[in-house]
Amino acid sequence: MFKSPLSSVEEKLNANFGEFAGWEMPMSYTSYMDEHMAVRSEAAFFDISHMGRLRIKGSIEELNKLIAKDLKSSQAGFMIGPTAFLNDKGGFIDDVMVYKISDNDWLIVTNAINREKDMKWITSNSSLEVQDLTFDYVMIAIQGRRVWDYLKQKPDLKPLQFVLNTSFLGEEVFLLSRSGWTGEDGLEVWAKPEIGERIVTKLVNLGLKPAGLICRDSIRQEMGFVLYGEDIDEKINPIEARYWVFSLNKDFIGKEAIIEALKNGVNKIRVGFKFTKGDRTLPRSSMPVMILDKPIGYITSSTFSPYLNRVIAMGYIETKYAYFGYSVEVNVRGKKVEGKIQDFPFIK
Amino acid sequence: MSDDKIVVDGKYIVLKDRYYTDTDEWVKIDGEMATVGITDYAQKKLRDIVGVELPEVGREVKMGDPVAVVESVKAAADIYSPVSGTITEVNEDLSSSPELINKDPYGKGWIFKVKISNPEEKDKLLNADKYVEKIKEKEAK
Missing domain, CATH: 2.40.30.110 (Aminomethyltransferase beta-barrel domains)
Known part of the structure; x- marks a missing residue:
């Protein structure tokens, strides 16, 4: 089982750990209900270092064939998604977020449970180069209705915009994005583990509440967001899931099945x-x-x-x-x- | 560490003033009245408790009968009566604040009270030391 690199600092915050997708992660700190209400009315942060993070290099044509949304209309420095890798029957191999660094350099955030499967699928269906960054950086989501008040600053980022190698709370981080999975505003940060520990301490000192994966689950359910393995899998297609992760103006694996499902109904x-x-x-x-x-x-x-x-x-x-x-x-x-x-x- | 409790594995509290069951209920006996709840170990394993189905007052129960259900985000767990007798009182506060079981499993998180009909059953319950062994066995699995 993998363990979050932040677990020693989380232990000091009285995290209750549990297993999720092969990772030992904080499930809750005080109670998920308190943490949930903190996200909806104040601000909280989640350790999501279990999320698979891949760097993909190679031609946009090849990646665009694997991803259900159109990458060509995307802008560098922005995230595309949620979108998906689909199989030829239109079923979900994974639902992912794609980050465009440049036309031939991308980041993809995968579900923890699908990280290895995705890597194999990408390499067996393309000549793209895949580098696994999951264990190089921790990932922290900072979310809440009053998140900017707590952080005492609002970064100059539009929704789904990201920057690489920037400074956050006085620390050098690999990636900072204006994104999340809560329905609230906020940021996601990727940083080296030792820097991540210092960020956690700073967030606690700013009054943000540490929140665990149980809270993350209740928060995403309120928004109607699906969780891979629970609500979607390889036998479910995006039409059945009402999950609009595709663009029909280009080719991608699974497109024919999607068109069939749209025409015939599900x-x-x-x-x-x-x-x-x-x-x-x-x-x-x-x-x-x-x-x-x-x-x-x-x-x-x-x-x-x-x-x-x-x-x-x-x-x-x-x-x-x-x-x-x-x-x-x-x-x-x-x-x-x-x-x-x-x-x-x-x-x- | 104080004398009235044992801490197992640095996190699970067991109080010495009461009895326990294999199924992780505690029972505190005061004359013919028994107060029942779930242990700190049980609440930590269940994690966040969101609901409790309480038994009806007046119901006759036998030792080992399932009488209540504790719902956590993770699972629903049956709660078994550690003794035979009549349910005399239930903790109504749990209907609106089931998280009391997480916050104070041995105090405000009590679940029901039973008027004991067979005092000899007490011999079948585990004392704190035996329950500590039980937790260690469960954790070793």
Whole structure:
């Protein structure tokens, strides 16, 4: 199992560690609910050093064939995404963020669980050069509704813009981007581990709350963001997932399957479910979703949203039942939990 | 370290003033009344607790019966009654603040109280030292 290079400083912050995608990472510090509320109303930071980070060199033509979105219309110094590597059936090999350094130099952030698979897939489908930076740099996401107040500065970056080899909080960092995965404003930083430790200490001193991966999971669910391995995988295509990660104005692996799915429609589709306020029974992944006792789909993720004070979930249902507002039930240990089909995001 | 508690592996607290079960409940016996909750080890393993299904007051329970459910973001766990008897009280605060189990598992995070019908069952429970051994066994797996 891999361990975050920041774990010694996180231990001092009383992190509870747990396993995620082959990494031992902070799951929570105080409670995920406090951390969640800090992101939604104040500011917090996450250690996301488990995320796979690849540097890709070679022709844009080749990379553009592998990536579902069009890289040609992208600008250097900006991120493209979320987008995806798809298989020839249109299923997700991975969903990724792509960073354009120049026409022949790119960074790709992968899901931790897919890092090695992606590297193999890229090299077996192209002559692109792949360098794994995952273990060279830590990655920290700094997010929150009041993030600039806490940082006492707002960097000169547009959303999804990034800079390399810059200074952040007086430290030399490899990459600084205005991005995140929370629905709030903020930054993501890649830095050498020893510099990352100093940044963590500085963030704590500025009053930002350390947050763990449980909070990251509840936050992303409120936004309706998918998690690879839970909500999408190689058998799910972007139409079913309602995940608009492709451009049809260019060729890419999986495009024909996507066109088929668009023309013919899909049998199942990803929707959100919100359950009764105050009810704290969690439908779990793979539990059937029913309308009047008839199974119409299944749950893929769920959590209790402390912000909404209710259980929220997502999953797939037969497309013909996909009407927002429809009442559904999930049978949880013999107890019928009632909810409603809802579009994403759960919060505004 | 104070005399009234044991810290296992530097993180799991076990109090000496009560009994324990293999399934990680604690039970504090005061005359014929037993107060039940889950241990610090259990709450740390479950992590963030988001909900608790409480038993009905007045329900007759046997030792080992599943009587409550603790929901965490990770999993739902059955809570078994460590003793036989009648449920006399449940911790209603947990309905709105289930995280009390994480914050104070041996105090404000208590789950239910039982009026004991068979005092001899106490012999089947684990004392603090035995429960410490149990945690070490579980952790070694």
